Amino acid sequence: MSDQARPGDWVQIHRVVLPPGERAPQVPPDTQAVPLEMWVKGFLLGAAGPGETASVRTVTGRVLEGRLVGIWPAPGHDFGAPVPELMTVGGEVRARLAQGGGDANRG
């Protein structure tokens, strides 16, 4: 019961907008084979558990219904990990400039 969301919680709901077979005709085969899905966040109306049907009021005041998939969801993106192929670039180009290349008198 600890993962039950309470009224007023900021939650994310999910629903299928177009199932496979109802996708737009110009869509390539790999996309035709999967549904068009939608996620929206809002304040929960009533109580609901994960996977259950829930209604939310969005920040614009719309009331939307879907399956509850996130309670106080974090965005999840970050800065990634240091990239070895980039780590030495700064030193390389600074060394190039320090060698006196690009001085105003050349040419």
Place this chain on the structure above:
Amino acid sequence: MGRDLSYAGVMGRRNEIMLKAVGIDYRTYSTGVLAFDYEALMAEAGDVQEIRRIQRETHVGDTPLWELGNITRLVRTLAPPGKGARIFVKDEAANPSGSFKARRAALSVYNAARKGYPGVSAATSGNYGAAVASQAAMRSVGCIIIQEVFDSRGIGQPEIVEKGRACEAYGAEVVQLTVGPELFYVFLVTLEETGYFNASLYTPYSVAGIETLGYELAEQMVAREGRPPDVVVVTHAGGGNVTGTARGLRKAGATATQVVGVSVDLTGLHMASDRDFNRKSFTTGHTGFGIPFATWPDRADVPRNAARPLRYLDRLVLVTQGEVFYVTELLAQLEGIERGPAGNTSLAAAIVLAQELDRDRIVVVQETEYTGAGKHPWAQLTFSCKNGITVERGDPADNAPGRRIVLPEDPAQLRVKEFPLDNIRRSYLRNALSQAGDRRLTPEDYRFLADEIGQDEDQVRSLLKEAAASEAN
């Protein structure tokens, strides 16, 4: 009686929904079978001075123009004797939402509020969403941004996830979708349900909003160096950035300035493919938008696209994903400015173009954008690796979109690939002919087509003949 919400039903009401949501009756601008009065349509947005006044109300524009002294020095280590133009950048990240897109959003939101719409909506996965949300916050109107974010595994492109976060930070509702052009269907349903204004990227408001960028840039350069820049390099996707910047330059009297468009080469990756979606390390400024929108601008979400880049491009070049990540690192490490990725696409090209020009010439990169979680090269390259893409140092010529990202071993390996404008002109005219169908083109249509491709009418006739002959084969 309920509305028909089926895909076909909603798409069938497209024109009616858009007429209400944009407030412009595009039919009144038609002057021929294909022709329409482009300048009259653009006049809907007002003149540059009026637009500046409106943008200043919400802190948009008046961004700094900086000389990139260390990058220019680096360029001169690479260039032949006497060559190596000075490179400047216009720091558009200084706009309220962190990119030049604030200029595009400012007029849309101003007009939506003035005309009494309860809110604004835009279908965009880019900085434009944050820009609309930020402007909507300032003018106290509702805002719904509709994004294409996830593949069918539910994995979001980090840069788009970040832009969604930014929209929410400004108080907007964000509708997140999986891959597919039916985003437009969801957009239409939303506009119809809410009565919101369509803050499209392609209305006269959005494109005229960028004219101030070109205008300011020319003014700043004249004040500083006594003359307009020789070359302005513009990251090219949907065409608005090229169109608005070039129009602004002309209005400021910078008629001799060369306008060069730059796109990241993503050849081979399908824009509507669920599989390819997360194999792209750039979410805009790439050929997947840049070429289709140049060859047929009216594929947009409004009947007549105000962004018509073929009218204004002097040259179009492509760079690779690896080159742009490398140049993003140069900008941070040599100039102490952490920005991107969008403006760095043009910076990558500027570093190459400056080597072709004499040292007293001036090249301007006309935008930067904010960077951060999801947008940073580490975020994108970490994501690439997770999606099975190889990241390595080497010759950027070995870049393979969706498979291999090659970061140059040396700045001398940076290059541009020319994209012949005549190829785009021919494709444009083929598309125009197919739109015209059996209808006979009028003299006005020929004049229009000449303006559209930036050539004279004789050139139009000869390219049309070539196009018709290739159809016949």
